[in-house]
Amino acid sequence: MIKNSQEKFFTLSEFRHEVGIPLVLAKKLIVWGEIEAEHAVDGTLRIAQTEAIKIAEIIKNPWKKTYYFFRALGPGVITGASDDDPSGIGTYSSVGAKFGLGLLWMAAWLLPMMMAIQEACARIGIVTNHGLAGVLKKHYRRKTVIGITSILIVANVINIGADLGAMAKSLQMLTNINFYVATIFFAVTIIMLEIFIGYHIYVKILKWLAVSVLAYIVTAIIIHPNWNAIFESAIIPKISFTSEYIFAMVAVFGTSITPYLFFWQTSEEVEENKLAKKIFRSLRHKDNRVMTNRIAQMRTDVETGMILANAVFFFIIVTTSQVLFENGIFNIDSAEQAALALKPLAGDYAYLLFAFGIIGTGLLAVPILAGSGAYALAETMNWREGLEEKFSRAKGFYAVIIVSILVGLFLNFFHINPITALYYSAFLNGVISLPLLVAIMIISDNKKIMGRETNPMWVRISGWFSIIFISGAIISAGILYFI
Numbered sequence: 001m002i003k004n005s006q007e008k009f010f011t012l013s014e015f016r017h018e019v020g021i022p023l024v025l026a027k028k029l030i031v032w033g034e035i036e037a038e039h040a041v042d043g044t045l046r047i048a049q050t051e052a053i054k055i056a057e058i059i060k061n062p063w064k065k066t067y068y069f070f071r072a073l074g075p076g077v078i079t080g081a082s083d084d085d086p087s088g089i090g091t092y093s094s095v096g097a098k099f100g101l102g103l104l105w106m107a108a109w110l111l112p113m114m115m116a117i118q119e120a121c122a123r124i125g126i127v128t129n130h131g132l133a134g135v136l137k138k139h140y141r142r143k144t145v146i147g148i149t150s151i152l153i154v155a156n157v158i159n160i161g162a163d164l165g166a167m168a169k170s171l172q173m174l175t176n177i178n179f180y181v182a183t184i185f186f187a188v189t190i191i192m193l194e195i196f197i198g199y200h201i202y203v204k205i206l207k208w209l210a211v212s213v214l215a216y217i218v219t220a221i222i223i224h225p226n227w228n229a230i231f232e233s234a235i236i237p238k239i240s241f242t243s244e245y246i247f248a249m250v251a252v253f254g255t256s257i258t259p260y261l262f263f264w265q266t267s268e269e270v271e272e273n274k275l276a277k278k279i280f281r282s283l284r285h286k287d288n289r290v291m292t293n294r295i296a297q298m299r300t301d302v303e304t305g306m307i308l309a310n311a312v313f314f315f316i317i318v319t320t321s322q323v324l325f326e327n328g329i330f331n332i333d334s335a336e337q338a339a340l341a342l343k344p345l346a347g348d349y350a351y352l353l354f355a356f357g358i359i360g361t362g363l364l365a366v367p368i369l370a371g372s373g374a375y376a377l378a379e380t381m382n383w384r385e386g387l388e389e390k391f392s393r394a395k396g397f398y399a400v401i402i403v404s405i406l407v408g409l410f411l412n413f414f415h416i417n418p419i420t421a422l423y424y425s426a427f428l429n430g431v432i433s434l435p436l437l438v439a440i441m442i443i444s445d446n447k448k449i450m451g452r453e454t455n456p457m458w459v460r461i462s463g464w465f466s467i468i469f470i471s472g473a474i475i476s477a478g479i480l481y482f483i
Contacts, residue, residue: 010049029068030045035051085364085369086166086361092313092316092317096319096341104317105238106256110253113462114306114310115302118306120459122265124450126453131263134379136439136443142380153373155425156259157373157404159429168182169418170355171186174352187406190367193367194387216316217311219323220319223319243477252430255430257433260369262433270386319341320338333419371401378397381396437467444463445460
């Protein structure tokens with residue numbers, strides 16, 4: 001950068017306020033080389049006023065600003081998009097068809113809980129520079145951590161199997177391809193992508209696949225539903241104390257606040273730390289200003305991802321309740337029936353749109369399901385881990401990914417209905433999430449671990465409320481089952 005002694009310079013925080021962009025985008029503009037920055041003597045970044053003027057001119061174009069913002073988002077938006085995986089789509093569709101708007105209130109009530117839990121996980125990754133399993137291992141007995149990790153991997157494998165089955169069934173619906181051939185094709189494709197493409201490239205692929213979930217939002221708008229009834233149902237809970245309704249509540253919770261996302265979010269914040277260090281060699285975790293900026297950047301990312309996930313959750317229930325429930329279709333037993341929800345938008349091409357959504361979100365979620373288990377076990381066993389590592393340097397880590405996907409593939413040879421499997425795997429995730437939520441809230445509020453970066457009050461309240469909520473739902477489900 002050519003220095004001009006008369007030119008005004010901004011800190012990173014001042015620059016983003018001057019231009020009017022989020023901190024996450026300001027930092028990524030430097031990473032991408034869109035603006036030049038220099039390190040001051042105290043280690044902070046300085047951006048010249050001419051650079052600020054240049055960027056301000058570029059982002060006057062709203063499309064360009066939107067493009068930059070979406071490109072800047074990282075683990076949070078990927079985590080949020082993967083939350084609406086085939087398991088999520090299947091669960092929300094089944095719930096919307098069976099109960100109409102009866103469970104729509106969970107969208108609004110779960111949003112602050114989703115944000116709080118994912119922020120707590122992200123904080124742990126940023127501050128400790130370790131994944132969730134690595135942090136658990138330092139503060140709990142090894143057998144306890146191995147037990148938690150094993151349960152996570154089992155749940156993930158079941159979810160992977162259900163997702164692969166739904167993806168294959170969707171492709172079969174369009175092409176008449178053999179179901180097993182399609183399942184094997186998707187399993188092998190995902191394994192190859194996850195092993196041979198580095199994280200910095202793979203993350204870009206994952207992020208753009210997130211667009212596939214927007215079809216449900218568009219459909220909900222064009223069918224002109226009764227918005228007064230929808231908003232009333234969205235705000236005021238009307239809980240029915242029946243076994244089916246409570247089971248559905250746990251399933252919705254389990255597919256919205258799901259265990260594999262806890263491990264993935266934490267580990268990917270560590271991956272982001274690694275990428276940031278390659279660019280900013282002076283980055284030091286003990287520098288309070290750097291830590292504050294990093295957490296502010298994370299919050300924008302996480303909140304965007306969770307809002308995206310929640311919006312899709314909301315509109316899938318709206319769509320299926322209006323198109324299926326209102327027309328007497330109360331049980332979804334096949335991909336073809338689920339596809340009918342998109343017919344008002346796509347007409348005879350509804351199957352195509354549904355298949356695109358299931359396949360797109362499956363390609364996004366299955367690698368995350370397998371990867372989260374691999375991160376957890378690798379950290380527990382002290383193996384080298386990370387999607388930026390080559391296969392030859394992290395064989396144990398990639399072996400977990402390969403085995404998880406192959407076992408999930410094998411589950412599809414037991415002739416299990418993919419839609420039913422998605423629903424029950426969501427319930428299983430809801431049950432497993434409880435002990436993990438307790439551990440996450442305790443760790444993220446421990447000053448010996450987190451220093452000054454313990455949870456803010458809103459995260460603390462929302463996080464513990466989520467534990468009370470799912471505990472009550474699981475207990476109620478158990479009582480109603482045995483009555």
